């Protein structure tokens with residue numbers, strides 16, 4: 539969707555290692571944004587994106603063959619894109635996967651994603667498609683779509699690129715000013731604490747693993763509560779989940795042979811009061827920002 543960062547570039551780099559020609563799509567797909575989401579304000583950095591791609595293409599010896607940046611009329615030729623429910627138009631729906639986790643808060647999101655990816659795959663007929671681990675539910679849904687619709691492509695998943703402190707890179711991070719950016723790392727810390735309970739603590743039950751994550755988010759919320767409104771950051775935990783890697787159904791106990799997906803989403807709330815000369819994000823930190831992240835708990839080799 540453009541507003542490129544190092545996460546996107548890592549997808550292109552792997553694609554260039556594994557293929558002779560790489561086709562990059564840049565399209566902010568309206569049908570995956572709910573009616574109250576940030577379609578209109580979604581960051582657009584077209585000329586910077588092109589500069590980044592040109593530089594990368596030098597490094598990749600010209601393997602980027604095409605940048606495909608279609609108009610909405612091209613992508614939705616018959617009816618204008620519709621983000622309402624039930625909505626009118628031709629849609630791809632993958633149930634129940636699309637209504638779990640992210641889908642609970644964003645009910646049209648995966649319908650829009652599956653629909654636009656089906657269109658992109660049909661237009662480009664790629665041998666392989668590259669998706670980021672950061673959007674883990676998206677990778678699982680696209681794999682399911684490829685399997686169930688017998689699409690002739692291989693889905694490749696590329697690890698999450700992170701900032702130095704561990705925050706998952708995302709185009710939406712530009713909405714975070716310095717204060718919310720600093721506290722936004724809480725989600726990664728929570729997931730790491732839960733991962734540690736599984737990997738080094740040998741814990742296997744949902745309660746034992748997720749309790750570690752909740753402790754991190756609850757402690758951070760309590761610390762922030764002690765601060766004044768000029769200093770604090772408020773956030774809400776949308777979910778912390780321990781789920782099956784294929785169905786994304788919540789699990790009570792991790793099957794060591796299968797592993798699990800630890801994932802979470804938090805909503806960073808608008809700043810209540812801004813300090814003089816405070817470094818603010820795009821939109822002045824006046825809107826809520828949803829952050830997601832995940833860690834895969836790998837099966838245990840015995």
Ligand SMILES: Nc1ncnc2c1ncn2[C@@H]1O[C@H](COP(=O)(O)OP(=O)(O)OP(=O)(O)O)[C@@H](O)[C@H]1O
Nearest residue numbers: 539540545669670672673697698699707708709710
């Ligand atoms: N930090 C990251 N590491 C690896 N892949 C990523 C990362 N961020 C995004 N991607 C992948 O890049 C592709 C395009 O993503 P998209 O354009 O939505 O960017 P984004 O930064 O995830 O934006 P958003 O903030 O809207 O989630 C997706 O497959 C996504 O999973």
Ligand SMILES: CC(C)(CO)[C@@H](O)C(=O)[O-]
Nearest residue numbers: 539567570651654655673
């Ligand atoms: C897969 C995708 C390109 C569909 O618009 C989008 O959801 C994204 O960038 O993750």
Ligand code: BAL
Nearest residue numbers: 539570571647673676
């Ligand atoms: N990378 C996911 C795109 C979205 O959140 O709309």
